[in-house]
Amino acid sequence: MNNLKTFSKFSIGTAQMGLNYGISNKYGMIKNKELEKIFQFLAKNNLNKIDTAKAYGNCESIIGNQVTNFKHINWDITTKFHQKKNLVSAFSDSSQKLRKKPNIILAHSVALYTTKKFLKNILGLKECCKIKKFGFSATSEEDIIKGIKFYIPDVIQLPINILDHSLYTNGTLRKLKDLNIEIQARSIFLQGLFYLPDKVIQEKFSDVVGVIDRLKAISNCHQLTLPELSFKWVNSLQEIDSLIIGIENADQLQSHIQTIKKDVNNNIFDEALKINYSNIKVTNPSMWK
Numbered sequence: 001m002n003n004l005k006t007f008s009k010f011s012i013g014t015a016q017m018g019l020n021y022g023i024s025n026k027y028g029m030i031k032n033k034e035l036e037k038i039f040q041f042l043a044k045n046n047l048n049k050i051d052t053a054k055a056y057g058n059c060e061s062i063i064g065n066q067v068t069n070f071k072h073i074n075w076d077i078t079t080k081f082h083q084k085k086n087l088v089s090a091f092s093d094s095s096q097k098l099r100k101k102p103n104i105i106l107a108h109s110v111a112l113y114t115t116k117k118f119l120k121n122i123l124g125l126k127e128c129c130k131i132k133k134f135g136f137s138a139t140s141e142e143d144i145i146k147g148i149k150f151y152i153p154d155v156i157q158l159p160i161n162i163l164d165h166s167l168y169t170n171g172t173l174r175k176l177k178d179l180n181i182e183i184q185a186r187s188i189f190l191q192g193l194f195y196l197p198d199k200v201i202q203e204k205f206s207d208v209v210g211v212i213d214r215l216k217a218i219s220n221c222h223q224l225t226l227p228e229l230s231f232k233w234v235n236s237l238q239e240i241d242s243l244i245i246g247i248e249n250a251d252q253l254q255s256h257i258q259t260i261k262k263d264v265n266n267n268i269f270d271e272a273l274k275i276n277y278s279n280i281k282v283t284n285p286s287m288w289k
Helices: 032-044 059-067 087-098 116-127 141-150 172-178 190-195 198-204 206-221 226-236 250-261 267-273
Strands: 010-013 049-051 076-081 104-107 133-137 155-159 182-186 242-246
Touching: 032 059, 032 250, 059 076, 059 087, 076 087, 076 155, 087 116, 104 116, 104 155, 116 133, 133 141, 133 182, 141 155, 141 172, 172 182, 190 226, 198 206, 206 226, 206 267, 226 242, 226 250, 226 267
Parallel strands: 010 049, 010 242, 049 076, 076 104, 104 133, 133 155, 155 182, 182 242
Antiparallel strands: none
């Protein structure tokens, strides 16, 4: 696998390295032996983008312990801050734990991003060339509007998948690119919901069962699973600069690469996008019970 230009959007989500994260997570936090396999795979294939956050337990230190073994890789790390503490100190702490300076700092919420203190300090870090870019993580179109009205960021991280595609269909992604904002896509598998057995979806998310069944039928007609359909659609969007992919092991990473290699007719995306679903109690994981 010498040429991975096709996979240059891949960014490894690391919540599962520091937390028992994801509704479909069967194994808890990733064990050290598997972490080594994951980073060996990343380094071997020059996949260098990593997404993390201070809220992910001890994740920054875990990443730092791994990346130091592959110093020849130019690791491109995004980390997110969630507290209104001294930003300069937080940045220094993250750099120490990660064993390198993160390239991108994001506010973990638009509420933090839209404080004058955060903006002043983050602009100071950028002016001193300690970071390359900054921005915020959004959960909705309202977050995005509020954030860019306050100050246009370099980067916005936002949720998008084949079920919750409103930010694409309503033109928000295009507007952000017109503002020259880098877009990081997360929740492309709806935090693991797409991997759940039908019985569990029926029990926990009964409202969306019919829609999920329709999307699975479309996927099956094109020899794809629902997660594969969502992954391939988000990856096909020119507006998206990186896809944050949460993984539990190296085999999953290999599987995602094989998914991207599959040839499909883009008409499948048009068919799936005709299905509109807007129950935020399902599409927004922060509202799950």
